[in-house]
Amino acid sequence: MGDILLLLIILGFTFFTGSIIEKRHFENIKKREIALIRKPIINFGAKTWHTNKKIKKIELVTGECVISGDYFKNFVAGLKSLFGGRLTTFESVIDRGRREAILRMREKARGANFIVNARIESVMINDTYGQETVPQCAIIAYGTAITYE
Amino acid sequence: MITKPPHSHKIMMEVMNMILTNIESVPGMVITAQYGLVTGSTVRAKNAIKDFGAGLKNMVGGELKSYTELLTEARKEAISRMEQQAQRMGANAVINVRLATSSVTVGAAEVYAYGTAVKVEPKG
Amino acid sequence: MNKSLEEKYLNVIEDNVNVGKSNAGIEFVILLAGIAAICFLIYIFADSIGSFFIDRMSNETQIKIENAFSFGTKPKVSSKNENIIKLENIRNRIIPLDKNLQGKSKFPIYEVPEKQINAFITPNGNIFVTQGLLKEIKDEEMLAFVLAHELGHYAHRDHLKSMSRQIIAAAITSIFASGNNDINLTLGSISDLNGLTYSRKQEREADLYANKIVFKLYGNNEGAVKFFKMLEEKEKYPEFLQYFSTHPSTIQRLKLIQQES
Numbered sequence: 242m243g244d245i246l247l248l249l250i251i252l253g254f255t256f257f258t259g260s261i262i263e264k265r266h267f268e269n270i271k272k273r274e275i276a277l278i279r280k281p282i283i284n285f286g287a288k289t290w291h292t293n294k295k296i297k298k299i300e301l302v303t304g305e306c307v308i309s310g311d312y313f314k315n316f317v318a319g320l321k322s323l324f325g326g327r328l329t330t331f332e333s334v335i336d337r338g339r340r341e342a343i344l345r346m347r348e349k350a351r352g353a354n355f356i357v358n359a360r361i362e363s364v365m366i367n368d369t370y371g372q373e374t375v376p377q378c379a380i381i382a383y384g385t386a387i388t389y390e
Numbered sequence: 391m392i393t394k395p396p397h398s399h400k401i402m403m404e405v406m407n408m409i410l411t412n413i414e415s416v417p418g419m420v421i422t423a424q425y426g427l428v429t430g431s432t433v434r435a436k437n438a439i440k441d442f443g444a445g446l447k448n449m450v451g452g453e454l455k456s457y458t459e460l461l462t463e464a465r466k467e468a469i470s471r472m473e474q475q476a477q478r479m480g481a482n483a484v485i486n487v488r489l490a491t492s493s494v495t496v497g498a499a500e501v502y503a504y505g506t507a508v509k510v511e512p513k514g
Numbered sequence: 515m516n517k518s519l520e521e522k523y524l525n526v527i528e529d530n531v532n533v534g535k536s537n538a539g540i541e542f543v544i545l546l547a548g549i550a551a552i553c554f555l556i557y558i559f560a561d562s563i564g565s566f567f568i569d570r571m572s573n574e575t576q577i578k579i580e581n582a583f584s585f586g587t588k589p590k591v592s593s594k595n596e597n598i599i600k601l602e603n604i605r606n607r608i609i610p611l612d613k614n615l616q617g618k619s620k621f622p623i624y625e626v627p628e629k630q631i632n633a634f635i636t637p638n639g640n641i642f643v644t645q646g647l648l649k650e651i652k653d654e655e656m657l658a659f660v661l662a663h664e665l666g667h668y669a670h671r672d673h674l675k676s677m678s679r680q681i682i683a684a685a686i687t688s689i690f691a692s693g694n695n696d697i698n699l700t701l702g703s704i705s706d707l708n709g710l711t712y713s714r715k716q717e718r719e720a721d722l723y724a725n726k727i728v729f730k731l732y733g734n735n736e737g738a739v740k741f742f743k744m745l746e747e748k749e750k751y752p753e754f755l756q757y758f759s760t761h762p763s764t765i766q767r768l769k770l771i772q773q774e775s
């Protein structure tokens with residue numbers, strides 16, 4: 242009985258901390274995305290990018306983020322995978338990580354007018370078959386920033 | 391200022407005639423406007439019984455049908471979410487679509503689809 | 515960039531399609547309820563299969579299985595005191611009353627040097643009685659009820675049933691949990707609670723059985739009533755704790771017995 246009580250306490254604690262952290266992170270991401278609303282990124286254009294304007298600077302910009310779900314999210318996803326279907330708790334974690342990585346890339350290219358040919362890669366950096374660990378996802382976003390004169 | 395769009399499931403039905411390419415243009419069409427990156431991602435899992443079946447199938451080898459199905463579902467959902475974003479921006483095509491996957495936990499598939507939402511018009 | 519496009523961008527940022535719209539806490543509760551329901555179904559399934567085969571099992575197989583579980587060891591018999599002889603006399607009067615008890619174990623009775631009031635029967639039919647019980651209870655009708663209760667467990671093949679259902683349920687849950695420790699723990703705890711419910715059911719049935727035996731022996735069940743009244747005085751647990759216990763609360767057992775008389 243002691244094991245299950247400990248599990249419940251950990252779950253309750255991580256539920257509150259996890260949801261507070263997630264809420265703050267999402268608010269932060271939204272604020273920064275709205276600030277950057279006028280700086281579009283596109284993921285094509287390396288070969289077909291034609292412009293009449295003079296180009297001042299071309300630069301490779303990158304953004305990285307490593308994110309992990311909390312214990313509670315991991316537990317709920319484990320339960321959910323018994324029944325199958327969408328693992329919404331992981332979706333939110335990975336979405337946060339991706340947007341964070343993209344935002345960091347865009348913030349590095351603050352002066353630029355455009356980011357072309359953006360690519361986003363993700364990799365799991367822990368042992369995915371170690372059942373005890375919470376999955377950690379490393380995301381890297383990179384692209385070419387173009388600044389007009 | 392921001393009007394709440396209807397629930398995602400309803401839009402999923404409405405998304406139609408969205409052109410998707412994984413090259414840098416739409417052949418025979420001219421790009422008239424770019425709306426930037428659109429993304430769609432999902433994490434899905436199959437139920438425990440199918441996981442168990444796939445584990446057994448692993449011993450003899452061959453196609454793991456339930457996991458193929460899982461990946462198909464995940465891919466469809468990720469692309470449809472990307473299309474929803476593109477549609478809300480007013481685009482009618484997504485070009486240079488890329489798909490990326492990563493393994494989140496055992497028995498779960500994560501698919502991420504991203505591309506550039508554009509408006510295209512027929513040439514001439 | 516014009517205004518309407520900006521609004522569309524804002525819309526996309528505010529309403530994220532990439533995250534399913536569900537609250538993790540609510541999802542957790544629903545999932546737990548679903549899993550509890552599944553565990554319940556598994557237990558009913560394991561239960562019906564187990565009882566089906568065990569009830570139809572012949573006496574020879576029962577004795578074979580019992581011997582396999584008892585590893586052929588026998589406890590050392592201390593010098594028989596008068597209490598044990600008294601119990602044996604009662605036992606010899608109970609056994610002719612039920613066919614299920616005849617032709618199997620000889621039901622030897624042993625004394626355990628412990629202070630609590632307790633008695634139990636092993637799968638191969640050895641009855642153990644604590645010193646505390648022998649000290650407290652001198653009344654013959656009460657002792658007859660205790661003995662009949664333990665013999666009732668044997669007659670119903672309760673040990674074999676609970677063993678079989680535990681094996682089946684453990685096999686199914688290990689398939690579901692597939693090595694994930696947290697899930698295993700959750701499923702295990704739920705099935706433990708289920709197991710306790712089942713155990714309480716077995717105890718009630720053994721009580722009813724013992725009640726019948728006592729009626730046949732003495733024509734009344736005052737021994738049973740006295741026994742539970744005595745237990746009630748000794749115990750000071752709140753009643754809700756019975757849901758975490760292998761036995762129903764004494765008050766409920768007393769009620770059950772009184773209803774029958």
